[in-house]
Amino acid sequence: MGKVDGLGFSTRLRIDLAAIRANYRLIADRVAPAECTAVVKANAYGLGVGKVVPALYREGCRTFFVAQLCEAFDVRDAAGPGSSIFILNGLDPGCEEICAEQGFVPVLNSVSQITRWRSLARAQGRMLPAALQVDSGMSRLGLDWAATADLAADPGASRDILFQLIMTHLACADTPDACANAAQLDLFAAACRLFPGVPASIANSGGVFLQPGFHQGAVRPGIALYGSAPNAFASDVRPVVRLDARIIQIREIGAGRGVGYGLDYVAPGTRRIATVGIGYGDGWPRSLGGRGAVWFDGHRLPVVGRISMDSLAIDITALGADTLREGDMVELLGPSQSLEDVAQDAGAISYEILTRLGARHQRVYVDGDHEDILAPGAY
Ligand SMILES: *Cc1c(COP(=O)(O)O)cnc(C)c1O
Numbered sequence: 001m002g003k004v005d006g007l008g009f010s011t012r013l014r015i016d017l018a019a020i021r022a023n024y025r026l027i028a029d030r031v032a033p034a035e036c037t038a039v040v041k042a043n044a045y046g047l048g049v050g051k052v053v054p055a056l057y058r059e060g061c062r063t064f065f066v067a068q069l070c071e072a073f074d075v076r077d078a079a080g081p082g083s084s085i086f087i088l089n090g091l092d093p094g095c096e097e098i099c100a101e102q103g104f105v106p107v108l109n110s111v112s113q114i115t116r117w118r119s120l121a122r123a124q125g126r127m128l129p130a131a132l133q134v135d136s137g138m139s140r141l142g143l144d145w146a147a148t149a150d151l152a153a154d155p156g157a158s159r160d161i162l163f164q165l166i167m168t169h170l171a172c173a174d175t176p177d178a179c180a181n182a183a184q185l186d187l188f189a190a191a192c193r194l195f196p197g198v199p200a201s202i203a204n205s206g207g208v209f210l211q212p213g214f215h216q217g218a219v220r221p222g223i224a225l226y227g228s229a230p231n232a233f234a235s236d237v238r239p240v241v242r243l244d245a246r247i248i249q250i251r252e253i254g255a256g257r258g259v260g261y262g263l264d265y266v267a268p269g270t271r272r273i274a275t276v277g278i279g280y281g282d283g284w285p286r287s288l289g290g291r292g293a294v295w296f297d298g299h300r301l302p303v304v305g306r307i308s309m310d311s312l313a314i315d316i317t318a319l320g321a322d323t324l325r326e327g328d329m330v331e332l333l334g335p336s337q338s339l340e341d342v343a344q345d346a347g348a349i350s351y352e353i354l355t356r357l358g359a360r361h362q363r364v365y366v367d368g369d370h371e372d373i374l375a376p377g378a379y
Helices: 018-033 041-047 049-058 069-078 096-102 111-124 143-155 178-191 339-345 348-357
Strands: 013-014 061-067 083-086 105-108 128-133 161-167 241-253 271-276 292-298 298-305 312-314 328-335 364-365 370-375
Touching: 013 018, 018 049, 018 271, 018 292, 041 049, 041 069, 041 348, 049 069, 061 069, 069 083, 069 096, 105 161, 111 128, 111 143, 111 161, 143 178, 143 312, 271 298, 328 339, 339 348
Parallel strands: 013 364, 061 083, 083 105, 105 128, 128 161
Antiparallel strands: 013 241, 241 271, 241 328, 271 312, 292 298, 292 328, 298 312, 364 370
């Protein structure tokens, strides 16, 4: 309580749920009859599972992936009946019982995880569901070839575990020409032949926009749902987020005056400088000091000096004297500047820009004519 509606905050993050739904449909149509699932780890890449998951459910999504067991609870609360929730990072030792009791499906990535899941199955006298991940070349998570073959050869395994999915992850799906994609596809196909009848999944967003051979039984898009094109074939993906921040002060400085911490920027002549109420405490990367820009009415306004925790400075000399005033909002993400543009300037990737944004913005969830406004910290 005590929050001032629509005032008293410096940044506004607009999240277009209709665009997320359209991106889901785009992918689902492209991959049909393969199932289109949704990766909603890290709070749906920072956009908020409480809003994103129901929107996806409405479009028909019934399978959700999180990274950690603790993330699965909020997803289940937000999803409707008939949903399955898979845990990509697998089963931490000691989490087996809670995972089974809650009905979450672990992705089993190692021999020890399989052993522990099987022991619980035998102790409970029932089969337990799981996905199996094989490492087809990325060396991140999953069984190597020898362990995969051993598992397939052990008839006891399929009495203890009901394999709902066999999966692997592409290292280079953002680079369609990479030889690694075909190599991973071949190795994965060989692993899948050892588990006949189990649905297979290899594609993240990048894989969705490779050849149909990558679609298999189910695809696992994340970033494309949230509006960033994973590779050059994904140009139909619709942007989802818009971020604006407020001008909190404007001043004119003379030649030789410094701006910001370290006085990194020194004005080469008379300049009009605006201080904007967004900084690294809002997830705006510090690496954009002296490099990035914000936009207003089609004008690119360069960042000058370092990014502070709660503000950054821009040079607005190019605009007419009274064009911008205190209280006006400028665009940081939107039609003039995409996630990819910012990522490029920041030496980051769109995923990183998105997941860093955090809880400090006023959030406006838009779905067609409907708007739901949440105060900073309240999503
Ligand atoms: C994060 C993740 C995805 C989704 O990746 P995007 O590139 O965001 O589509 C899919 N599969 C696995 C295993 C992941 O870790």
